[in-house]
Amino acid sequence: MAQQIKVPVVGESITEVTIANWLKKDGDVVKMDEVIAELESDKATFELTAPQAGILKIKKQQGAVVPVGEVICELADGGQATPNSKPEVKSNSIVSTPTAQPMKSTDGIKEMKVPTVGESITEVTISTWLKKDGDFVKLDEVIAEVESDKATFELPAEANGILRIIATEKTTLPIGGLICKIEITEGAPASTAPVASAPTIAPVSSDKSYAAGHPSPTAAKILDEKGIPANQVQGSGVGGRITQADATNATPAKETKPAASTTPPAIASGGSRNKRNEKMTSLRKTIARRLVAVKNETAMLTTFNEVDMRPVMDLRSKYKDKFKEKYGVGLGFMSFFTKAVCAALNEFPAVNASINGDEIIYHDYCDISIAVSTPRGLVVPVIRNAEALTMNQIEAEIARLATRGRDGKLSIDEMSGGTFTITNGGVFGSMLSTPIINAPQSAILGMHNIVERPIALKGEVVIRPIMYLALSYDHRIVDGRESVSFLVKVKEMLEDPGRLILGV
Amino acid sequence: MQYNVIVIGSGPGGYVAAIRCAQLGFKTAIIEKYSTLGGTCLNVGCIPSKALLDSSEHFHNAAHTFKEHGIDIPMPKVNLTQMIKRKSEVVKQTCDGIVFLMKKNKIDVHTGVGSFVDKNTINVKSADGKETTLTTEKVIIATGSKPTPLPFAPFDKKRIISSTEALELKEVPKHFIVVGGGVIGMELGSVFARIGSKVSVVEFLDSLIPTMDGTMGKELLKSAKKLGMDFYLGHKVTALENKGKEVLLKAEDKSGKVLELKGDYCLVSIGRKPYTDGLGLEKVGIELNRGQVPVDNHLKTKVDTIYAIGDVVRGAMLAHKAEEEGTLVAEQFAGQKPHINYLLIPGVVYTWPEVASVGYTEEQLKADGKSYKVGSFPYKALGRARASMDLDGLVKILADKNTDEILGIHIIGARAADMIASGVTAMEFRASAEDVSRMSHAHPTYMEAVKEACLAATANRPIHM
């Protein structure tokens, strides 16, 4: 009699699970309470244990999404007779024990879990595996790149041994989630392939090989046209390869296949009508969640003003060559704005404060976050103690942080703890916008493009380079008087940079 | 006349692109400046060179191996005029075949030099000076390549010649000098060596066919020497002059020692350069990069509607590479997303024994620091090779040390050119050496050497060694 094993109820709101990994193969003998598979829900990963001993018959393949209560495998009787977990090897008389064991197994398995990487980080995404399943890895060798919403970091192997990947690329795991296992061995593999000399007994198709998930040339073309990444398709070919039929039958993760793409493309225009489904990166997901949270949880509003940029521009063009020569960095507008903001923050400390429960935290320093657009999205590195820095120090620090941002190298430290943010939508041509506060901060200054506008000056119409400024602030702790005065202060200092020096 | 696609150049890149465009329903035209279609490959490249290689190999066998096979004939004589005539007929039939294919697919053929007026307008100027203007939505540049001369010795096409003239010689050279031991030099050099010329190859590098796996160059050198060819490797040619009845070549080795060779013809086969003369690229703002038309991964130039393929873009100068690119561009126009795995474009040298390769060379694996294992198997141990007396050669398989995945297949030996296709198949599907060794290979065939080399690579257990 075979016992059917169903997806257990694992939590209130969980209706389906994904089979993350079969730890036992079809036909394996399993012992009672032995972990046979890892299941994954949108909330957590958990282990499936065998309720009795028996021979495993897999019903749902790795990667399959199975509703709670549905059968995922069966356990047939017969397991009890062979307590050894590898009976098929013993019972086969042709197989002699391999004489030279190329690697010595020191019967340990190291489970590698997502480490705690930073205060506010709750989950990470495996961005790239640098080693393949079955590869031999050395202690401290970098085996994967992992991405959080703040930074990308490298994952070093925690032991010498054979890598068994649990979380495939693009999987998102909570802190403490199981990433991979390392079957600990002593020394490196010998020169001959370790398994090649023993005839294969297990059915080949259930064996995950290095080529699992590799699409045939036609399959690759079909998948690309459907916009389905190969790692979302279960290959039925030898060693898990993706065959043409697998690709033809594959459907995108969420059924949103547009009808249009099945009709032949319009020939005259040759324009594509494809849609693509792409998983959001961790960074994107976090940005999305945060922005909505800020809108919901603060009393945010925006005040505007305008600056005549002529004085700053004149000063800059007069000294920019000398500045560059002396300090090796260009003199941009950011240093002026940063300086002006620091002076204004000093005068209106609420703008530089944040709410923590029932308390208000005032900062006696100005850590200015600068929004930088990178290929991966917006990042906000911090200039520490900007109030104490000289103009050239500020410019140098911005240049350094921007480069690190573009290269994806910013550390979490470099991006946390700012007390106020400056964002410049002007670089993309924005005339006016209402920026969203970078929580838990209380205010953000939006810079915009500089446009020549006619203005009235002493009763005459003159043309001046004007920039609109916007200050979004949390009305819970910043009053209207403070926010407006803050912005006026910034404006006045920029229109008369001498005040920056004199502190008036 | 309004087209969806205009292809400029009718070589294997251009004509294949045109056919695929037509199959996909685009109104297509092809422009070719010569009166025959087919480009370098059909007219003065792959096809004529193979015709002469086969004829000369037959002669060589008649003269040298028939006796051993038990066929007694009087000493055969070369009739070069007939050889060239047969070659020309082969070329003509093949080129006519392209004309037929153009008709069948309703592709308009415009004869003349195509040049851009703007990105949607192409001017065609025929040999008699007549000009036609065509308009189009998309353009595929497939203008191919031309032989590179030595900087100090331009082709005079009489004694200092390129491959084009070598395929039209009127007499068997007494001493045929070849500058450049690459594919074209080795192929044409062996043609004349087989029909009785003394052949000397002068090569700047220390090995032949230097882009291929080192073992291949070494083995090719051995077999070419058996054919009587002379080699001067590591020699830099410093002067080359047509002295009227003969050419005089001077070269230096690394120590500065001077070599002087006199011969009646000198083939300069040091490479080919992309050809864009008269194409008017400046009209559409495309600038060349080291002679090549720069393209992105989709073979698109900096102009959104203009694509380029084949010898005129980066990558190996091979007919089948140009063909794959032609197909890729056409299918992209229809919104499809085909792939080309450039690593798996095979390279072939049609000498005898032939050389054929796919994947990484051992030198590349070493340079990349990959851990790999090597399995090789000699033709000598094959029943098939003994039966046909084609004993020179070997198969070399490179496989990943950990996974056993095949990383490179290198064959020198009889029929290697045809055998390499199964290597491409294996690698496209990422087969392991053991996978291939577990597939049945007909006996007796040359392919058994591949199976045996795979056994050698997977766990050093060939059966017949």
Ligand SMILES: Cc1cc2nc3c(=O)[nH]c(=O)nc-3n(C[C@H](O)[C@H](O)[C@H](O)COP(=O)(O)OP(=O)(O)OC[C@H]3O[C@@H](n4cnc5c(N)ncnc54)[C@H](O)[C@@H]3O)c2cc1C
């Ligand atoms: C002797 C020799 C032997 C070779 N053997 C082999 C082999 O065995 N296997 C292999 O794979 N490759 C071989 N090659 C290389 C192969 O010929 C080329 O890689 C291939 O022809 C490139 O194709 P293509 O379509 O890019 O260009 P081409 O074949 O060079 O065709 C370009 C065409 O465009 C035309 N053209 C150029 N400009 C214009 C213009 N402005 N207007 C109109 N028409 C224009 C040219 O006249 C030409 O017909 C050999 C080459 C040579 C020289």
